[in-house]
Amino acid sequence: MDETDCGLCRTAQFQCPNGRCIPQAQVCDSVCDCQPSCGDERANCADYYEGLPGLAVCRKRKSIACNKSNRCIRQEFICDGSDDCQDGGTDEFQCHTSPSASVTFSNLSTVTTGFRCSDGRYLPVHTKCDLQRHCLLGEDERVCRLSPCSANQSTCLSGECIDSALLCNGVPDCRDNSDELNCLEYECPPDKFKCATSGQCVNQAKVCDFNIDCTLDSSDEPDNCTYKHTPCDILEFRCDNGQCISSEYRCRVSVDSLKHGCLDESHIKDCGGVQCDGVQWLKCRNGPCYHVSLQCNGLPDCYKASRTWTDEEGCPFQCASAAKCVCMDVTMECRDTGLTALPEYVEPSITKYRLSGNRLNHTLSVRSFEGLHRLTLLDLSANDIMELPNGRPFATLWQLRVLVLRKNGISRLRKELFYGLANVRVLDLAENYIEIVEERAFTGLSSLPQLDLSRQLISHLPAASFLGLRSLLSLNLSGNPLQYFDVDTFLGLPQLVTLDLSSSVHWNAVRFTGEAFRHLPALTHLYTSDARLCCSIGGKVPHCYPKLDHFSSCSDLMSNRILRTSIWLMGTIAVVANAVVIVWRLPGVRRSRIHAFLIINLAVGDIIMGVYLLIIAGADLHYRGTYIFYYDVWKSSGWCKAAGVFSTVSSELSIFTLLLITLDRLLTILLPFHIDLRLSYASARIAVLLLWISVWTIALIPLLPLPYFQNFYGRSGVCLALHITPDRSPGWEYAVFIFLGLNMLACVLIILSYAGMYGVALRTHRAVEPSPQKSRQEARLARRMVLIVLTSLACYLPLSIMSLLALAGVSMPEEVSPRPSLQIKCKN
Incomplete structure (x- = not known):
């Protein structure tokens, strides 16, 4: 400790003659901190106190006396945010706790019943007229009724009476230490020895007893003491x-x-x-x-x-009247000890007070934590506290950093409940049943960066609910049944960046407008339970979630004009062109041509896709400009479900019909002499029938009344079952299995089949006498095969990649995400 704070001192420090650095507040405070020279208590210290170091009387208008440390704190260090008294904060007690400019000294109303000093502190009423000056100007001792002292008593400067025999005895008997002033003029009794410099009287038995009792000059231990020459x-x-x-x-x-x-x-x-x-x-x-x-x-x-x-170190010790509580250093452990009331006495130097797992419920009062000014952590979790005391129960805990109130039955947060907690950085209110938050409930928590009120029972938030949380960056109100909040609910949150209202505010339950956020200039991220809520605030928050979907805007089902036009065009072409194909290929079916039969099935699948596109285009036209108001109506409608079924049937029918055609071609080329292995017209009809049954089953399963699927096809405005967003919507595993698993497998089989066919054809061409004409035929064959493979890849590989990225949590850019509705139309 003799080397503590040695070296170059900072601006706010004083350097002792021995090199030690001490705070400037400890200079001229009547306590010798620069041992042994006492260089901090210089001659000009008389401006701030009168008398000897440790026995001084603090000068009125210049300094105040600390309650327990005998220090005199100068005016400039009162209410500076530092405990200069080193006694729990006498000089910092309730500094500027009221927004009013002044408080009359006769006002003895609550919190602390008390009065304001002109130096900025708000003191309890019991300090008024207690014969000790607490206020810098002494307002607390004005107009006090004093009793006259008796003949054998002496009067202290404060008016207090003490036994005259106690004057100048080296011990402060007056509360203001004035009995130890001017002792050089005092005549000591015959059985006393007078100290040369200070004039204090010490017992003759203490002269030459090896102990220095005259602290200023050691005159009670002079050089002629016998032991000094032995x-x-x-x-x-x-x-x-x-x-x-x-x-x-x-x-x-x-x-x-x-x-x-x-x-x-x-x-x-x-x-x-x-x-x-x-x-x-x-x-x-x-x-x-x-x-x-x-x-x-x-x-x-x-x-x-x-x-x-x-x-x-590491030793438990008794620091409270409750024997069940154990203290380690400055931490008091009373967890799960069965306490039904707080200990009557707690060591004031305790900084961490852990009381979780007891039954304190209704025993807390507004004065329960008075005197514990040094607390930095207070844990009151799991104590069945149904309601916290009315008033300001934490008003004196100005050094508190962490307050834990989780797992209680708290239902109401009263006005100014957290008053005085200006240094709290963590407030844990989780797992309570909070229903009512009164206005200004959080006033006093000026340093709190995050507030979690999620999963409570809050239905109403009045104006100024969060006033005073000027440092708050994140507010979580998710999971509450909020039905109403005022346009001034969020008043006093100038630095709030993130607000979470997810699973809390519902479209039909609360009027939600941009006006609600006019007091939140720094808000950049808002999380709600319904995408329509983001539409209703008109873009006043840069990042509002969830978005409607990647296809729609607040006004239109199809937000992209190019996409809107394309879907009409592609839908019409799909229906008309494939109808022509069917008419064209029907004569071939009558002649039992398998190829024509399969092509007609492909065309029917494409017509179904065209019907899907026209349904979506029609819905977009119907809801144009008003989509936000019919968002849920459309997505839960039978038309949306039908459109989703059609898109799934068309997609799966096309890919697996292509696979059937490809496998038939492969067998024809690989095994040209095994006619029995090729598709006959009858077997082709059976295969296609089974395929139709399979794809309709796949498409209709999500319509079953199972909780797993919920509104499977209504996950997006275009009613697609594709999983192309990072959101884990109901039934997403089923969509991944169909569109990523089965379809990718089919694409791989098609590509491998064409690769095998190309290999066989190449070997056949080379078996014949080579010629330039044969080489050109091989090149044309290769180009045709590559075209077929690339077409398959171009249709389905992008969808597979987007699904894989979605599974990895990657969001597609808005300009890319609408393309699956077009890509799903791509067919060979």
């Missing part, structure tokens, strides 16, 4: 005060050394290099050896010698 034995150690002790106590801390060691404790100085045996004697960090019997005895025996707690 040499020590060879087995003795001379203490700094001249005392001789046995050398066995040198650099050792034990019960015996406390009795027989140096009274000035110099026998445990400069012991950093001493080795301990590690069995009976253990090492204080950078200090002497302490006896093993002192370990975990509840007393910091190493502290005086090395300014460490080595002997108490």
Whole structure:
């Protein structure tokens, strides 16, 4: 500790003569921090206090007295955000807690019942007229009724009465320390010794007793003391005060050394290099050896010698009146101990207070945590707390960083419940049953970056619900049955970036407009439960989710004009052109030509796809400009389901008919003499019948009343079953299995079949005498095969790639995503 903060001091620090850096607030505070020179308590300190260091009276209008540390804190360090008193925050108590400019001193209303000092602090009422000046200007001691002192009493500067025999005894008996002023003029009783510099009176028995009682000049231990001229034995150690002790106590801390060691404790100085045996004697960090019997005895025996707690590190100790609670360092553990009320006494130096898993329910009061100014963590989770105390129960916890209230039955957050928690960074309210959030409920949480109110029971949010959360970046309100919130609900959230209202605000339950977000200038990401809510705010939030889908806009089912025109054109061509194909090929069917029969099946499949495209085009025309209002009506309609069935039937019928044709060609080329293996007209009819039954079954299964599928074809405005978005919509595994699994397998078989056919044809051509004409025929054959393969790939490979990317969580750009509706029309 003697080397702490040594080196070049910062601007806000003072450098002691020994090189140590201390805060500027500790200069002229009446406590000697620059040991041993006391360079921080210089001659000009008389402007701030009167008297001796440690026994000073703080000067009115210049400094205030700390409650427990005897320091005088100068005006400029009051309410500066730092605990300069080092007593839990006397100089920071309730600084600027009220938005009003002033509070009359006669106002003794709640929170803390109290009054405002002119220095900015708001003090409890019990500090008024308590014979000790707390306010810088002394307002707390004005107009106070004082009783006269008796003949054998003396009057302190504050008006307090003390026994006259207590004057100048070196101990502050007046609350303001004024009984130790002007002691040089005071005549000590005959049995007392008068200190030369300070004038304090000490018992004659304390003269030449090895202890310095006259702290300023050591005049009670003069040079003529006998022990200072008596040499020590060879087995003795001379203490700094001249005392001789046995050398066995040198650099050792034990019960015996406390009795027989140096009274000035110099026998445990400069012991950093001493080795301990590690069995009976253990090492204080950078200090002497302490006896093993002192370990975990509840007393910091190493502290005086090395300014460490080595002997108490990791040791539980009693720090509260509740025996069930265990303390480790500055953490108080009362978890799952069956407490039904808070301990009556808690050590004020505790910084972490863990109370989860008890039954504190209705026993908390507005004063439950008064006096625990140093708390940085408070865990009240799982305590069956149905309602927090009315008022400001956390108002004095100005250093708190983490407040845990999860797993309680809290149903209401009252106005200014979190008042005073300006440094809280984590507020955990999960797993409660919050129904009511009153206006300004979160006032005071000015440093909170995130607030999670998800999965509660909040149905109404009044104006100014979140006022005071000026540092909030993320607000999660998902999973609440929100039915109403005011246009000023989000007032006071200037830095909010992300707002999550998913599974919370419903289209038919709440009026949702851009006006609701006028107080959120930094909002960039909004998550809602319905894409139509994003439409209703008119683009006032850059990133609003979910989007309608990749095909539609807020006004139109088909947002892309080119796509809108193309779908009419392709639908019409598909129906008309394939009808012509059927008429053209019918004579071949009458002659039992298998090829014509299969081509007609392909044409029928294409007509079905044309019908699908015309249904979508018609719906787009019908809802043009008003799509947002009929979004759910269309996607859950029978027309959308029919369109989805038609697209699936057409797609699967086409790919598997192509596969059937390809396999027949392959067998013809590979096994030209095995006529029995080729398709006959009868077998072709049976195969096509089975194919039709299969594709209609595949298309109709999602219409079964199964929870797994829900609105399978209504996942997008164009009623496609394709899985081309990262969203895991109901039935997505089924779509992946059909369109990625089966279709990809069919494409691979088609490509391999044509590759095999090309190989056989090439070998056949080369078996005949080569000629330039044969080479040209081979080239034409190769080009034809490549064209067939590339056509198959161009139709289905992009869809497969998009499905794979969707499974990997990749979103397609909006200009790419509508293309599957066109690509699915591609056929050989």
